[in-house]
Amino acid sequence: xxxxxxxxxxxxxxxxxxxxxxxxxxxxxxxxxxxxxxxxxxxxxxxxxxxxxxxxxxxxxxxxxxxxxxxxxxxxxxxxxxxxxxxxxxxxxxxxxxxxxxxxxxxxxxxxxxxxxxxxxxxxxxxxxxxxxxxxxxxxxxxxxxxxxxxxxxxxxxxxxxxxxxxxxxxxxxxxxxxxxxxxxxxxxxxxxxxxxxxxx
Amino acid sequence: xxxxxxxxxxxxxxxxxxxxxxxxxxxxxxxxxxxxxxxxxxxxxxxxxxxxxxxxxxxxxxxxxxxxxxxxxxxxxxxxxxxxxxxxxxxxxxxxxxxxxxxxxxxxxxxxxxxxxxxxxxxxxxxxxxxxxxxxxxxxxxxxxxxxxxxxxxxxxxxxxxxxxxxxxxxxxxxxxxxxxxxxxxxxxxxxxxxxxxxxxxxxxxxxxxxxxxxxxxxxxxxxxxxxxxxxxxxxxxxxxxxxxxxxxxxxxxxxxxxxxxxxxxxxxxxxxxxxxxxxxxxxxxxxxxxxxxxxxxxx
Numbered sequence: 001x002x003x004x005x006x007x008x009x010x011x012x013x014x015x016x017x018x019x020x021x022x023x024x025x026x027x028x029x030x031x032x033x034x035x036x037x038x039x040x041x042x043x044x045x046x047x048x049x050x051x052x053x054x055x056x057x058x059x060x061x062x063x064x065x066x067x068x069x070x071x072x073x074x075x076x077x078x079x080x081x082x083x084x085x086x087x088x089x090x091x092x093x094x095x096x097x098x099x100x101x102x103x104x105x106x107x108x109x110x111x112x113x114x115x116x117x118x119x120x121x122x123x124x125x126x127x128x129x130x131x132x133x134x135x136x137x138x139x140x141x142x143x144x145x146x147x148x149x150x151x152x153x154x155x156x157x158x159x160x161x162x163x164x165x166x167x168x169x170x171x172x173x174x175x176x177x178x179x180x181x182x183x184x185x186x187x188x189x190x191x192x193x194x195x196x197x198x199x200x201x
Numbered sequence: 202x203x204x205x206x207x208x209x210x211x212x213x214x215x216x217x218x219x220x221x222x223x224x225x226x227x228x229x230x231x232x233x234x235x236x237x238x239x240x241x242x243x244x245x246x247x248x249x250x251x252x253x254x255x256x257x258x259x260x261x262x263x264x265x266x267x268x269x270x271x272x273x274x275x276x277x278x279x280x281x282x283x284x285x286x287x288x289x290x291x292x293x294x295x296x297x298x299x300x301x302x303x304x305x306x307x308x309x310x311x312x313x314x315x316x317x318x319x320x321x322x323x324x325x326x327x328x329x330x331x332x333x334x335x336x337x338x339x340x341x342x343x344x345x346x347x348x349x350x351x352x353x354x355x356x357x358x359x360x361x362x363x364x365x366x367x368x369x370x371x372x373x374x375x376x377x378x379x380x381x382x383x384x385x386x387x388x389x390x391x392x393x394x395x396x397x398x399x400x401x402x403x404x405x406x407x408x409x410x411x412x413x414x415x416x417x418x419x420x421x422x423x424x425x426x427x428x429x430x431x432x433x434x435x436x437x438x439x440x441x442x443x444x445x446x447x448x449x450x451x452x453x454x455x456x457x458x459x460x461x462x463x464x465x466x467x468x469x470x471x472x473x474x475x476x477x478x479x480x481x482x483x484x485x486x487x488x489x490x491x492x493x494x495x496x497x498x499x500x501x
Binding site: 016017018020021022024025027028031032033060061062063065066099120121122123124125127129148149150151176177181194195196 | 213214219220222223224226227228229230231232233234235236238240241263264265266267347348350351352383385386407420421422423424425426
């Protein structure tokens with residue numbers, strides 16, 4: 001494997017025990033209260049095309065037990081080296097093997113969505129978590145969210161939000177208890193749509 | 202003590218190593234995404250025996266951060282052995298602040314009770330669970346119970362509750378009362394009294410459950426529907442007492458019976474010690490605590 005030119009690796013999480021706890025708690029908050037926008041870690045070096053929220057998420061939660069799949073448009077040698085160096089995670093070619101899959105709402109081809117692992121009725125937790133990188137949460141179209149974790153109704157306006165992704169997410173909700181959990185990773189913030197959340201446009 | 206200022210800590214922050222915490226955190230995230238479903242996890246040996254809350258301790262260790270304030274209760278009480286030892290464990294291995302006040306806590310680890318004080322959105326309740334599988338005593342095989350959950354086949358539990366009615370005239374299950382989560386998964390709420398089941402329904406706080414020996418984690422996101430199983434003609438009811446708390450006079454709390462002597466004398470006291478102390482501090486007095494100024498007359 002060609003590792004490319006020899007360059008000093010970017011630094012990972014500073015003070016990992018505390019930083020990864022902070023990131024996890026924010027992700028936990030986002031997943032248990034769908035539609036809630038939580039901050040991404042500040043001052044984090046990001047490899048290749050990954051943004052801060054996605055990098056922080058992977059550094060905090062990925063390790064040798066979690067195959068990571070990167071959409072071809074964001075996969076490069078620097079990103080791969082960075083993730084392997086800091087987390088030891090395998091970077092896989094087949095998205096069906098991934099525990100964490102990462103794509104970019106602007107540039108990725110979304111044909112892969114239906115190949116992600118959704119678990120099975122006896123083991124619904126053996127499913128992928130999908131990170132979609134976006135710009136922010138001030139998009140023109142707001143999604144209306146209902147379901148566990150939401151008092152009555154929540155709104156979320158990911159920017160950008162491809163139609164293919166919304167349609168897939170609505171179909172994904174109907175697979176419950178199977179399904180993929182979706183994380184929107186913006187540059188400086190993050191929000192989540194677990195498989196339980198019903199989405200109306 | 203501030204953990205970050207100690208020179209060379211004996212353990213990693215909050216005892217568990219980072220890889221274990223990541224594994225537990227990933228299980229917690231899946232548990233939150235599938236409310237009421239038991240996620241298997243690679244439970245570790247903890248420096249306390251199974252049955253002492255090793256599941257809850259592992260969940261707390263994965264969740265707690267240096268800024269959090271921890272409260273630990275055992276049967277509602279802050280000062281029993283289990284609660285004291287777990288509180289000290291985290292004070293020592295994570296250097297976190299601890300409290301006995303429900304309202305001051307960020308994370309509350311509990312054995313077999315939900316505090317009487319309503320919980321807020323910014324709090325997390327961590328349950329210690331002995332047997333996470335509600336169907337286990339009806340069907341011992343994991344392969345079968347897993348299939349029953351997959352097929353949403355919960356008739357066996359209704360038969361069990363029906364047999365209660367046939368034998369006793371009412372549903373005799375009083376603790377670990379099974380509940381249906383978000384109209385899908387049947388869940389064992391851990392051995393809390395059924396008195397506490399209604400508090401789980403649409404609770405603003407996040408609820409996490411850890412079973413150490415059985416190696417299962419499950420969760421209830423905030424504002425999630427929790428329906429205790431019942432029948433139309435035998436609706437779910439919680440316990441009630443003719444007595445009031447002997448110390449604070451509360452009429453609406455879960456009461457423990459305390460035997461006072463061998464002459465048949467007894468008293469009832471709130472199981473939630475913090476709630477009881479808070480009421481007494483406000484001047485409420487019960488029938489066995491009437492030495493000084495009374496602010497509330499208790500009708501007996």
